Amino acid sequence: MRKRLLAQIRAHQKLGTAAMFEEVDTDLKHRINSLVKELEDRIARAIAGDxxxxxxxxxxxxxxxxxxxxxxxxxxxxxxxxxxxxxxxxxxxxxxxxxxxxxxxxxxxxxxxxxxxxxxxxxxxxxxxxxxxxxxxxxxxxxxxxxxxxxxxxxxxxxxxxxxxxxxxxxxxxxxxxxx
Incomplete structure (x- = not known):
């Protein structure tokens, strides 16, 4: 999802529509990064706990x-x-x-x-x-x-x-x- 979003952001920049979607793209990027970090932390805890x-x-x-x-x-x-x-x-x-x-x-x-x-x-x-x-x-x-x-x-x-x-x-x- 993160890769797809980054490709979409680059496409917006190429098309000149980045400003129109900047707020949504930034919000989505932060949400996805937060979820990825949470999953990575869960995985690390699961491994450390065993x-x-x-x-x-x-x-x-x-x-x-x-x-x-x-x-x-x-x-x-x-x-x-x-x-x-x-x-x-x-x-x-x-x-x-x-x-x-x-x-x-x-x-x-x-x-x-x-x-x-x-x-x-x-x-x-x-x-x-x-x-x-x-x-x-x-x-x-x-x-x-x-x-x-x-x-x-x-x-x-x-x-x-x-x-x-x-x-x-x-x-x-x-x-x-x-x-x-």
Missing amino acids: DRLSETASVLRSIPGIGPVASTMLIAEMPEIGTITGEEAAALTGLAPVAHDSGTLRGKRAIAGGRRALRHVMFQAALVAAHHNPSLRSFADRLRKAEKLHKVIITAVARKLVTIANALCKNRQKWTAATA
């Missing part, structure tokens, strides 16, 4: 590339994290390659299925991790040198990030450079 969730969030946040949004999404959308294999975690996130045995893509592999909202958040986390996580940065650099497409690189980094997150949650240990 020892297991709090520990999982702490483990996830220790991984360079996983911030508050990605850690919260992993906890909410993949409650199985830490109790499944890395391959299962990648599949649940929709980051595991799926072979196409028929049709025009015969013999090709692509990602499919999984939890779409979580996958999109993990793509964003992968963009950050590819620059700020030493082991994932070197992994991404190797793929770049092999002339892989950007989308392929980010997908591979996202999959590796989910696999690392799952393994660390399974062992209940925080990220260290040696863990990678």
